[in-house]
Amino acid sequence: MKTKWFSKVLSSLFALTLIFGSVSFASAKGPENGKPQAKPAKGHEEDKSADKEDKSTGKEEKRKKVTTKKVVIKSKVGKSLEKRVNASESTINSLTKSINTYFGVNEDGTIDKELSKKTAASKYNSYKGKLNAEINKLRAFDKQIASYKKKYKSITAELDELAVKSKELQKLAANEIARVKTLAKEASAPKPEDDPTQPTEQPTEPATEPATEPTEPATEPTQPAA
Numbered sequence: 570m571k572t573k574w575f576s577k578v579l580s581s582l583f584a585l586t587l588i589f590g591s592v593s594f595a596s597a598k599g600p601e602n603g604k605p606q607a608k609p610a611k612g613h614e615e616d617k618s619a620d621k622e623d624k625s626t627g628k629e630e631k632r633k634k635v636t637t638k639k640v641v642i643k644s645k646v647g648k649s650l651e652k653r654v655n656a657s658e659s660t661i662n663s664l665t666k667s668i669n670t671y672f673g674v675n676e677d678g679t680i681d682k683e684l685s686k687k688t689a690a691s692k693y694n695s696y697k698g699k700l701n702a703e704i705n706k707l708r709a710f711d712k713q714i715a716s717y718k719k720k721y722k723s724i725t726a727e728l729d730e731l732a733v734k735s736k737e738l739q740k741l742a743a744n745e746i747a748r749v750k751t752l753a754k755e756a757s758a759p760k761p762e763d764d765p766t767q768p769t770e771q772p773t774e775p776a777t778e779p780a781t782e783p784t785e786p787a788t789e790p791t792q793p794a795a
Contacts, residue, residue, distance in 0.1 A: 664745065668748070700746050704739050714735070
C-alpha cells in the first residue's frame with residue numbers, strides 16, 4: 570500500500586513539475602515572440618522619403634518635357650501659315666538690326682548717335698509705323714487661326730503652336746517700339762557741355778594794383794647869396 574501511495578505521490582509531483590515547467594517556458598518564450606518589431610532607423614526613413622521625392626521630381630520633369638515639346642508643322646495648311654508668321658519674324662529682326670545700326674547701340678546699351686529733336690522724332694515715327702504694321706499683320710493672322718481651328722480640327726496642335734509664336738512676335742515688336750522711343754530721346758537730349766541752361770563762367774583777370782607815380786624829393790628854394 571505504501572509503495573502504491575508513494576508512486577502516486579511521485580507521479581503527481583512529476584505531473585506538476587511538467588505543468589509548471591511548460592508554463593514557465595511559455596512565459597519565458599512569450600515576450601520574444603510577442604516582442605514588437607524594431608522601428609526602422611530614422612536615416613532609413615529619410616532615405617525612403619528622399620527616393621520618393623526624387624521619383625516625383627523625375628515624373629514632373631518628364632511631364633514638363635512632354636508639355637513643352639515643340640509641335641512640328643506637317644500639314645499643308647499649317648506650312649502655309651508658318652511661312653506668313655516666319656516672314657513677320659524676319660521683318661521684325663531686320664528692323665531691330667536697323668535700329669541698332671542707325672543709333673549706334675553699343676553692347677552696354679549706350680548710343681553714339683546725336684540727333685536733333687526733329688530728326689529723332691521722324692526716325693521714331695518711321696520705325697514705329699513699320700513695327701505696328703507687323704503687329705497688325707499678326708493680329709489678322711490670329712483671327713485666321715481662330716477660324717481655322719473650327720474648320721481643321723485635326724491640326725489643332727499645329728494651329729496652337731503658330732498662335733503662340735504670333736503672340737510672342739507681337740510682344741517683341743511692341744518692345745522694339747518702346748526701345749526705339751527711348752533711343753530717340755537719348756540721341757536728341759542736349760549734352761552737358763551744350764546745355765544752354767548751364768551758366769558759363771567768365772574768366773577772371775588777376776587783380777592789379779593802381780599805378781603810383783614816382784614822387785620827387787621836395788627841395789626848398791635856395792636864397793640867393795648876399
